[in-house]
Amino acid sequence: MKPADSVPCDRHPDFLKRFVPAPFRAIVRAGALAISLETNDSGCLSALAAAGRESPSEPYERFHWTMIRDEDAPGGIVGSIDLADEHLTFVNMGPACLVGLDAKRRELLAFIGADIDEHLLAESILPLFLRLTRAAIAPRSFTGDEHRHAFQAALIHE
Amino acid sequence: MHDSRSLNGIGLQLHDELRIAGARCVLRTNSQRVISALASWRRETRDARDGEDCAAGDFEMNVLEDPALPSAARYEPRFRGLHHLVFADFGGTDTFVFDVASRRATAVVSSATAGNELAWNSVLLPLAVGVLGAALGSIPVHSACLDLDDMGVMLPGASGAGKSTMCAALARCGVAVVSDGWTYVTNTADGLRAHGISPRVKLLPDAVRHFPQLQLLAPAKTSNGEIAFDVDATSTFGARLRRQSVPRWLLFLQRTERSECEFAPFSAEAARDFFENSAERLPEQLSGAAARRSDIFAALSRRPSWLLRYGCEPRKAAEAVLRFCEATR
Numbered sequence: 001m002k003p004a005d006s007v008p009c010d011r012h013p014d015f016l017k018r019f020v021p022a023p024f025r026a027i028v029r030a031g032a033l034a035i036s037l038e039t040n041d042s043g044c045l046s047a048l049a050a051a052g053r054e055s056p057s058e059p060y061e062r063f064h065w066t067m068i069r070d071e072d073a074p075g076g077i078v079g080s081i082d083l084a085d086e087h088l089t090f091v092n093m094g095p096a097c098l099v100g101l102d103a104k105r106r107e108l109l110a111f112i113g114a115d116i117d118e119h120l121l122a123e124s125i126l127p128l129f130l131r132l133t134r135a136a137i138a139p140r141s142f143t144g145d146e147h148r149h150a151f152q153a154a155l156i157h158e
Numbered sequence: 159m160h161d162s163r164s165l166n167g168i169g170l171q172l173h174d175e176l177r178i179a180g181a182r183c184v185l186r187t188n189s190q191r192v193i194s195a196l197a198s199w200r201r202e203t204r205d206a207r208d209g210e211d212c213a214a215g216d217f218e219m220n221v222l223e224d225p226a227l228p229s230a231a232r233y234e235p236r237f238r239g240l241h242h243l244v245f246a247d248f249g250g251t252d253t254f255v256f257d258v259a260s261r262r263a264t265a266v267v268s269s270a271t272a273g274n275e276l277a278w279n280s281v282l283l284p285l286a287v288g289v290l291g292a293a294l295g296s297i298p299v300h301s302a303c304l305d306l307d308d309m310g311v312m313l314p315g316a317s318g319a320g321k322s323t324m325c326a327a328l329a330r331c332g333v334a335v336v337s338d339g340w341t342y343v344t345n346t347a348d349g350l351r352a353h354g355i356s357p358r359v360k361l362l363p364d365a366v367r368h369f370p371q372l373q374l375l376a377p378a379k380t381s382n383g384e385i386a387f388d389v390d391a392t393s394t395f396g397a398r399l400r401r402q403s404v405p406r407w408l409l410f411l412q413r414t415e416r417s418e419c420e421f422a423p424f425s426a427e428a429a430r431d432f433f434e435n436s437a438e439r440l441p442e443q444l445s446g447a448a449a450r451r452s453d454i455f456a457a458l459s460r461r462p463s464w465l466l467r468y469g470c471e472p473r474k475a476a477e478a479v480l481r482f483c484e485a486t487r
Contacts, residue, residue: 006428007410007465009316009436010300016239018441066240081253085220085264090255092247095236100243100255109240 017111020068030130033137034060041069044112047122061137065108065129070096073113077124089132097125103136170220177201179287179353180214180344180402181294189223191273198275199283214344215294217261219286221272227251229270233281233381241443244289254282256289258444263290280356280388281381287342287355292440292447296342296353297454300436303336303352303403304328306483310352310403312341312461314432315411320468322359324411326369327476329359329397336400338391343405345454350461353402359394361387368472371395407483408463419468419478430459462486 022038028048029035039045044067078094087104091097096113108129116125170186176199177183187193230248238245242259254265263286271277288298301314302325311333315321325338337354344351360380365387366372371394377387391397410424410432433455440448464482468475 007315007412007424007432008319009432011435012437012439015438016237016244018239018241019439068240070238078250081250081266083222083253083255083264083266085255085262088243088255088257088262088264090245090253090264092245092250092253094250095247098238098245098247100240100245102243102257105242107241109243111238111240111245 017068017070017072022066022068029060031134032060033130033133034062035065035133036062037065037067039067039069041067041112043118044069044121047118047126061106063106063108063133063137065110065133067110067112069114070111071114073111074115075113076115077120087136089136091128091132099129099132101132101136106136108133170222175201178283179291179296179342179355180346180351181287181290181296182216184216184218185221186218187221187223189221189267189269189272191269192221192223192267195273195275195278196283198279214296214346215261217263217286217290217294219263220265222266223269223272224266225269227266227268229268232379233277234379234383235281235285235381239289241441246285246289254285256286258290258293258447261290261293280358284340284355288340291342292444292451295346295450295454296344297451299341299343299352299433299458300339301341301352302338303341303354303405305334305336305400305403306406306480308404309406309483309487310336311479311483312352312405312408313411313466314408314429314436316436318413319411320413320472321411322361323365323368323472324468324475324479326359326361326365326391326395327472328479329391329395330369330473331476331480332398333476333480334398334400335359335391336403343454343458345457350405350454350457351402352405354400357391357397357399359387359389359391360384361389363387369395405458405461407486408458408461409466409479410463412465412467414467414469416467417470419466419470419475421478421482422465422467424463424465426459426463429461429463430455433459 022040024039024042026037026045073095075096081092083090089101091099099110101108170188172187172193174185178199230251235246244256246254252267252271256263291298301312302321304311313321322338329335338359342353363377372387377385380386380388392399
């Protein structure tokens with residue numbers, strides 16, 4: 001019998017979309033936070049920049065955000081299921097917005113659906129992300145308006 | 159609608175210790191339904207049935223039953239993952255979050271799901287071990303596995319290679335079924351083990367030509383979206399069920415147009431390439447898990463391997479496999 005040297009296979013499937021390239025990066029100052037952002041959507045950077053203001057001089061805490069624009073997740077925000085377990089917080093707002101936050105690793109990881117426009121991003125989603133981030137480093141409550149003008153895009157590059 | 163559920167500081171007062179696919183699971187929940195649905199995985203139950211087994215690794219599973227959640231219409235998950243976190247959403251109701259680095263699953267489920275043993279065994283537990291497996295050392299392999307007198311016949315192959323068809327044909331010949339689509343491989347002090355979670359077999363609608371048992375059933379949309387018969391191998395084909403076996407033969411499946419059944423030697427390097435290439439990529443945050451997975455792939459690939467090309471009727475192919483195993487045992 002002739003030895004066989006290969007068989008067809010499904011090569012390196014990425015079932016979870018973990019490896020969507022995220023070439024846009026920024027460091028964003030938001031009050032006492034310094035958020036390093038990675039994203040595949042320049043619109044996310046625009047939304048942050050639009051919400052920016054002068055950077056305060058106070059000491060800051062570092063946090064890392066990864067935001068992936070998910071082209072396979074249509075529709076808008078449909079309610080919310082929040083789940084917290086020790087250092088993890090997860091918010092499920094339907095297929096178009098999934099976010100997980102790991103307070104121990106200081107990371108926020110999110111998928112944003114294709115139909116979520118920059119207005120909704122700036123008015124609802126980014127404030128939520130910021131609220132979650134602040135709660136993770138210094139648990140206390142924030143008002144809905146507090147973070148609207150709290151961003152400053154300090155550095156944006158591709 | 160905005161529903162917050164914190165598992166911090168509330169009583170997940172019910173605890174159990176489970177043994178699933180060679181891994182030890184510490185279960186915490188507020189739900190007696192969950193405890194009952196998972197009772198067959200209790201450690202003492204498993205060990206008595208399958209013999210003591212070294213656990214590959216531990217994981218935690220914290221499950222909150224929320225009676226306010228509606229039932230999932232179908233167990234059709236949508237997955238997303240970044241870095242060490244993985245999210246699984248079942249139609250906006252049942253929600254699972256996995257921290258792969260910490261080997262922890264956190265879930266909120268409806269009361270209907272909490273008590274649905276079939277959903278746990280056929281979808282939710284395979285999901286949990288599939289996501290956490292690399293970190294646990296219970297590695298998901300795209301392979302069916304059957305047990306022939308305590309020796310495992312593993313049938314790796316790409317989608318469409320005929321794993322389920324061959325699995326069903328061997329089951330009809332009286333061979334015990336360990337798993338169909340996914341097998342979980344551990345390598346502990348006891349050596350290599352191939353584990354199964356679900357005895358269910360998925361067969362495409364045209365399989366009815368070969369298996370008359372299917373004529374009374376209707377194919378339906380399965381959890382990965384394809385239309386198929388999703389049947390219990392034990393009740394449909396009269397198969398015996400084994401939860402684990404010791405891998406003895408690796409028969410890599412490949413369909414051929416020719417009406418034949420041919421076995422060709424398959425090198426350890428080629429076997430390892432198949433496992434590595436068909437495995438899900440892991441992010442750099444899980445590099446330790448990726449290395450552990452590669453070690454298990456390497457150990458598994460050293461088992462005797464053959465390429466099995468077949469285009470003949472499944473029953474004939476199954477009989478050829480049994481003759482081959484008898485001749486090479």
